[in-house]
Amino acid sequence: MAATARTRLQQAAVDLFGERGFDSTTAAEIAARAGVTERTFFRHFADKREVLFDGQAVLLEALLTGIETGARDAPPLDILFHAFRSVCPLLEANRPFSEPRQAVISATPSLQERELAKMAALAEALAQALRTRGIPEDRARLAARIGMAVLADVTLAWLSETGPSLRDRLDRAEQDLKALI
The missing domain is CATH 1.10.357.10 (Tetracycline Repressor, domain 2)
Known part of the structure; x- marks a missing residue:
């Protein structure tokens, strides 16, 4: 399940960054798009940049x-x-x-x-x-x-x-x- 959440977070982040831009997207929005909590986001990634460099x-x-x-x-x-x-x-x-x-x-x-x-x-x-x-x-x-x-x-x-x-x-x-x- 953890790998699935991580993959969903990465895909949600790339989609949102593409739609809204990196600076206009929050970790909370990425988590919501991925169907997880913001806390789950931060268990996987230190910040939203790391989603791209993981x-x-x-x-x-x-x-x-x-x-x-x-x-x-x-x-x-x-x-x-x-x-x-x-x-x-x-x-x-x-x-x-x-x-x-x-x-x-x-x-x-x-x-x-x-x-x-x-x-x-x-x-x-x-x-x-x-x-x-x-x-x-x-x-x-x-x-x-x-x-x-x-x-x-x-x-x-x-x-x-x-x-x-x-x-x-x-x-x-x-x-x-x-x-x-």
Whole structure:
């Protein structure tokens, strides 16, 4: 039942944010739309922003697993792109929520700032995972920051456009990045 309430809260929030805007929607309204109490809302989410950023922990865990399973002797960018490809099924399954979520974030400057902070935290966690694999600190940090920028760019394009699959876009971005380097 808890997962169902959480999912209903997330869907209600995205629907209301799309209808009224993020700033004009309250946690109480989200709870009412989801058919739960406001207290239930706050048991699941610290605030209404977290409804939109809730999946970061799952994404991070999947990315870290992808880094761990990458080839032992691979260079940092190869390891990262292996991890990025490994999360494609997760991102694809979440697309029906991610598309309207991204529209809300794109329309709300405070959420854009929050998203950048979350992406920076992901990049730092990826850099730490690369360091754990023996990649020197400077190279790990640079690779992780570049990699996260590419993943974000590719994912945003995939969410907003029809066309190539997420995996195909990642393959092309990796080729383009290596050509630039």
